Amino acid sequence: MAKRIDVSGLSAFYGSHRAIDDISMTVEPRSVTAFIGPSGCGKSTFLRTLNRMHEVTPGGRVEGKVMLDDENLYGSSVDPVAVRRTVGMVFQRPNPFPTMSIYDNVAAGLRLNGSYKKRDLDGIVEKSLQGANLWNEVKDRLNKPGSGLSGGQQQRLCIARAIAVEPQVLLMDEPCSALDPISTLAIEDLIGDLKERFTIVIVTHNMQQAARVSDRTAFFNLEAVGKPGKLIEIDETERIFSNPSVQATEDYISGRFG
Amino acid sequence: MDRQPATDTPAPGTLAHRRMPRWAPAGLALASAALGSGLGLAAGWHSKVQWGLLAAIFFVLGTYAITTAVEGKRQAKDRIATSIVWVCFALAVVPLASLTWTTVARGVKVLDGYFLSHSMAGLNQMVPGGGIYHAIIGTLEQVAFATLMAVPVGLLTAIYLVEYGKGRLAKAVTFFVDVMTGIPSIVAGLFILSTWVLTFGMGPSGFAGSLALTILMMPIVVRSTEEMLKLVPNELREASLALGVPKWRTILKVVLPTAIGGITTGVMLAVARIAGETAPVMLLVLGSSFINNDPFSDEQASLPLYVYQEYMLGTPYSYDRAWGAALTLIMFVMILNLVARAIARWKAPKTGR
Numbered sequence: 317m318a319k320r321i322d323v324s325g326l327s328a329f330y331g332s333h334r335a336i337d338d339i340s341m342t343v344e345p346r347s348v349t350a351f352i353g354p355s356g357c358g359k360s361t362f363l364r365t366l367n368r369m370h371e372v373t374p375g376g377r378v379e380g381k382v383m384l385d386d387e388n389l390y391g392s393s394v395d396p397v398a399v400r401r402t403v404g405m406v407f408q409r410p411n412p413f414p415t416m417s418i419y420d421n422v423a424a425g426l427r428l429n430g431s432y433k434k435r436d437l438d439g440i441v442e443k444s445l446q447g448a449n450l451w452n453e454v455k456d457r458l459n460k461p462g463s464g465l466s467g468g469q470q471q472r473l474c475i476a477r478a479i480a481v482e483p484q485v486l487l488m489d490e491p492c493s494a495l496d497p498i499s500t501l502a503i504e505d506l507i508g509d510l511k512e513r514f515t516i517v518i519v520t521h522n523m524q525q526a527a528r529v530s531d532r533t534a535f536f537n538l539e540a541v542g543k544p545g546k547l548i549e550i551d552e553t554e555r556i557f558s559n560p561s562v563q564a565t566e567d568y569i570s571g572r573f574g
Numbered sequence: 575m576d577r578q579p580a581t582d583t584p585a586p587g588t589l590a591h592r593r594m595p596r597w598a599p600a601g602l603a604l605a606s607a608a609l610g611s612g613l614g615l616a617a618g619w620h621s622k623v624q625w626g627l628l629a630a631i632f633f634v635l636g637t638y639a640i641t642t643a644v645e646g647k648r649q650a651k652d653r654i655a656t657s658i659v660w661v662c663f664a665l666a667v668v669p670l671a672s673l674t675w676t677t678v679a680r681g682v683k684v685l686d687g688y689f690l691s692h693s694m695a696g697l698n699q700m701v702p703g704g705g706i707y708h709a710i711i712g713t714l715e716q717v718a719f720a721t722l723m724a725v726p727v728g729l730l731t732a733i734y735l736v737e738y739g740k741g742r743l744a745k746a747v748t749f750f751v752d753v754m755t756g757i758p759s760i761v762a763g764l765f766i767l768s769t770w771v772l773t774f775g776m777g778p779s780g781f782a783g784s785l786a787l788t789i790l791m792m793p794i795v796v797r798s799t800e801e802m803l804k805l806v807p808n809e810l811r812e813a814s815l816a817l818g819v820p821k822w823r824t825i826l827k828v829v830l831p832t833a834i835g836g837i838t839t840g841v842m843l844a845v846a847r848i849a850g851e852t853a854p855v856m857l858l859v860l861g862s863s864f865i866n867n868d869p870f871s872d873e874q875a876s877l878p879l880y881v882y883q884e885y886m887l888g889t890p891y892s893y894d895r896a897w898g899a900a901l902t903l904i905m906f907v908m909i910l911n912l913v914a915r916a917i918a919r920w921k922a923p924k925t926g927r
């Protein structure tokens with residue numbers, strides 16, 4: 317199920333602007349890896365290169381290699397659609413489909429891909445909603461529109477939608493940035509559960525959150541505005557937060573940055 | 575502090591002002607209407623339009639003067655802006671209301687079941703009676719065929735422009751759509767006349783009219799659909815793509831359903847627009863007094879053309895028939911609008927619980 321990601325020499329561009337430069341790292345299966353770093357250093361860009369969403373942006377272009385176990389995502393015969401089925405994504409702002417009910421939102425990935433058996437669908441929807449810790453709150457109104465939920469519930473709905481297609485890796489871009497502490501806690505607990513089954517990468521601006529949920533932490537930085545972002549270091553979360561090997565990391569974490 | 579005259583803040587430390595009562599604007603409007611018509615009457619002006627303009631000027635100036643005296647300069651500016659908006663609104667609505675009123679008042683005289691279910695066969699302009707059944711059939715068929723051709727092409731063009739188009743081709747298409755939007759209907763008619771009728775040797779038919787109407791309708795559909803598709807947030811597309819849904823299915827299952835309400839409204843408005851076109855129909859369908867159910871051969875009637883032809887005959891009976899047909903046309907367009915609204919509301923993305 318869960319797969320290892322091996323990135324080497326990866327750069328991403330918006331048109332001619334190099335947003336991230338020469339990043340190499342390994343993301344371990346069945347673990348949570350957190351990306352931290354100042355705004356604009358390319359965390360989201362890097363995350364989106366991991367499921368080939370970067371090239372959806374007009375002008376988006378990638379150089380380098382991303383190995384998922386032993387397959388290069390950027391190999392010439394690889395279908396980006398298939399990549400995105402394997403590597404799911406949760407966005408910073410909850411974005412349920414406004415025309416669909418809660419049930420249809422969760423079922424969307426399967427239905428739109430046409431890869432399901434009708435009688436399995438109910439079970440998958442229930443399992444995904446339970447997996448996203450949302451089942452008890454919505455089980456009586458599965459046919460109501462998904463946009464009628466609160467922000468935190470919508471975000472968990474989006475997580476349910478992402479895990480319903482059974483990806484092997486789950487990418488989350490600041491999934492809690494718009495949420496209250498209780499919803500945040502619910503999602504952090506959820507991440508703890510999900511890592512039993514998935515490889516998880518999470519971008520966060522919240523140091524405590526990175527420290528709480530992640531096994532490994534990667535610190536990104538950029539030399540100056542307009543320069544490409546770089547990976548400074550990646551290590552066990554405990555080490556990054558107690559005794560990082562690079563001074564810049566320590567400065568950033570302790571708030572002595574800039 | 576020079577920008578705040580003392581009258582604005584009567585007592586320092588309070589936020590309350592001297593305010594005009596709620597009914598003041600309405601009262602002022604009534605008073606200036608009375609003043610306008612009184613003066614107009616006294617001066618012996620016949621045109622009610624002049625009375626109305628006079629009243630409007632009184633209303634705007636009166637509002638300003640009185641508010642300045644009572645509430646101070648800043649509020650007066652606010653009120654004058656409000657009153658100008660109201661006057662403009664009235665200027666826009668009055669002609670519309672009067673047009674509707676005239677058409678209804680004159681049209682209902684002949685509009686009945688007989689009028690809707692009979693043609694003009696065997697009648698001349700000197701006798702009453704007759705009907706518009708043949709014209710309704712003609713309009714319905716011509717508009718239906720035009721819609722069948724224009725909507726798919728327009729929809730696909732808009733999808734191409736918004737979802738796929740970049741670079742030269744998209745720019746060129748946008749340019750031509752812009753140019754087409756500005757084509758006068760008579761030119762569209764002449765174009766079909768010179769190709770379909772003169773070059774290919776086809777005779778006049780309802781379908782020839784549909785071809786010209788298609789040319790007029792397509793750019794409207796493209797434009798309105800394009801705007802609606804642009805309103806669909808990119809996040810929804812990305813959410814769908816990130817689930818591993820191919821792009822074409824994303825467009826079909828996520829983008830289009832989200833925009834379908836607006837798209838339908840746009841299509842309905844385009845239909846309403848071409849239903850009233852006279853010039854190309856006159857060139858290509860020619861009009862007829864008889865029922866012709868076959869849009870592919872021979873002359874057909876159509877409602878706007880019927881209105882024009884009956885009006886040109888110039889007898890009291892033909893005038894009545896022209897107004898009756900005009901009322902029918904307006905009702906047809908209005909029903910289409912209502913249907914569009916109903917669909918838009920029914921299909922709109924749902925919020926709330």
Ligand SMILES: Nc1ncnc2c1ncn2[C@@H]1O[C@H](COP(=O)(O)OP(=O)(O)OP(=O)(O)O)[C@@H](O)[C@H]1O
Pocket residue numbers: 330333335353354355356357358359360361362373542
């Ligand atoms: N669509 C885009 N077009 C052009 N440049 C972009 C685009 N999106 C991001 N960039 C640029 O790429 C760089 C990295 O942006 P990115 O969104 O990856 O940063 P981030 O680390 O996620 O920041 P934040 O923490 O604020 O989310 C920035 O310099 C940004 O200006």
Ligand SMILES: [Mg+2]
Pocket residue numbers: 359360361489
């Ligand atoms: Mg970001």
